[in-house]
Amino acid sequence: MAETPLARAARLFLLRPDDDAARLRLYEVLSGAELVLPLAGEGEGDDVTPETMLAGGVPHVVAHDAIGAVTGATATLSGLALAQMLDGQGVGLALRLGGLAEPLLVAPESLDWLARNLAGGPARVEARPLALHPPKGLPASLLTTLDRRLAQGEGLADAAWLAAVEWSDGSRGHLLAFVGARPGAEEPLAAGINAAVALSGAEDVRLDVTFLGEGDPVLARLARVGLRFDLKDPAEAAKGPPRLR
Structure with missing residues (x-):
């Protein structure tokens, strides 16, 4: 399976964690990426609960960058839509990306920043x-x-x-x-x-x-x-x- 733009941006960020340009590129690609969220149960209608994992005592919503990586019920939405949905809830994001052995963790405050920085529109x-x-x-x-x-x-x-x-x-x-x-x-x-x-x-x-x-x-x-x-x-x-x- 070809590496997704989000996986490439994540790999660059992991190589240069202190590089502001690499971090901004990761956030930019994440905001427009189509994320696949495994669901905890089937849900009813629009009432769905995404799967979460604990990292450092903080809940993180699990998301994948490819549909084929997930079995069972899923929901799909953009990274920006997810950040806006989680804004202010103290929940982070655990990105399971093709080619990365461990999930890339995005802290709650980073998601909040992304949602609020892009709230105004062009x-x-x-x-x-x-x-x-x-x-x-x-x-x-x-x-x-x-x-x-x-x-x-x-x-x-x-x-x-x-x-x-x-x-x-x-x-x-x-x-x-x-x-x-x-x-x-x-x-x-x-x-x-x-x-x-x-x-x-x-x-x-x-x-x-x-x-x-x-x-x-x-x-x-x-x-x-x-x-x-x-x-x-x-x-x-x-x-x-x-x-x-």
Whole structure:
């Protein structure tokens, strides 16, 4: 089984436990990772109880990074959703990741920090930009994190465009415009970008998020200066008409 992004981030963190960048990357990947939680009993409807283990006298919810690693009843949710669910309860997280002999323990206070640091959400704009330019001056760490986050959003939209922007009020920053977002996908896409910015280690970066339809006139301007990320699901694209020979 291929190593998951969460397992890679955890391995890097374990090699560099005092490296702030490695820790932030672990939290960023964890926030967007799909976690599989074994359940203590079958549960009824939405009323489920995740399996826990004690570590240092503190309860930790057990979570895996792959469905095949668990037998029996499970629940699946993102790392951020789990952190928000456990916020303030004094419960940590025990990550059982492929390739690691022992679970990686995330302390309750770390989960609380993650939930509260990402609680605000990104800036989502409806106003039209005054001028668009090629993206410039964004830290490499943020671009890498954005690329990873957008890869996780495959199938949730057709594409995303990144450009520098000047707004009519005189402010400047960067704009990430999603095109053709699927119904119900706007909130998780926006939350993912918020996490990418907040946990990339980049400071004083303004990144606004907007959602555009295929016929929006701004797209022609973005295509001239912006950086495009293709988010179409490869499996979905493969269902298109056959190529003519």
